[in-house]
Amino acid sequence: MSCFISGLTFIPQPFGDFLAVINGGEKTRDQNEKGSLSIYNVVRANGKMDLNLVRREKLILNGKELFPRNIVYAGNDDLLFTDADVGVCRISVKTSMKPTCIIPPRHAKGIRGICLNDKGDIFVTGLASNNVVQYSADGTLIGEIVNGSHGLRNPLALHYDSVRKFLFIGSARRGHSFMYVKM
DSSP: OOOOEEEEEEEOOTTOEEEEEEEOOOTTTOTTOOOEEEEEEEEEETTEEEEEEEEEEEOEETTEEOOEEEEEEEETTEEEEEETTTEEEEEETTTTOOOEEEEOTTSSSSEEEEEEOTTOOEEEEETTTTEEEEEOTTSOEEEEEEEGGGTOOSEEEEEEETTTTEEEEEESSTTOEEEEEOO
16 A cells, blocks of 8 residues: 555653654545554664554544544544544544544535644634634534635645744645734
8 A cells, every 4th residue: 555644743652752644545546545544653762763663544434434634633642633525533542543523524625734722622724615614622613713715725734833822824825825823
């Protein structure tokens, strides 16, 4: 299986750190190329860092193989990842590693980017709907933050800066990015 890395996140642990990598697959190229989640142990020794594969799982929800795009560590050994068709899914790295959908793509179409603020609120980009939407940690809609009427086009990636309270939005458009100041 020749999947590409579409997202990764760091999982800090008291006795060793881990890296979670989403392999997204590509629906348009090969229907046999599906997405998976790989967990690596970060090993530091003699000034070097190595990654050792701990676990790899195909991501399946209700019998359907997923095409994940981005991932973020949500604390308590939970990971959140995006799938353009399904929305935002939660997965626990300590239990079954089976995803559950917590945010369907009702308010953001073609969900790609994801990040969390310091309160655990979830921000997602709607690549097809040209918007960024905010949800509480349990998946309750808080509201649309910015959309196409503000000049946002093809939002793909997000980063929340908790020091400055900025939500940075990266666009798929060539030479164009967008920044929103969160108060």
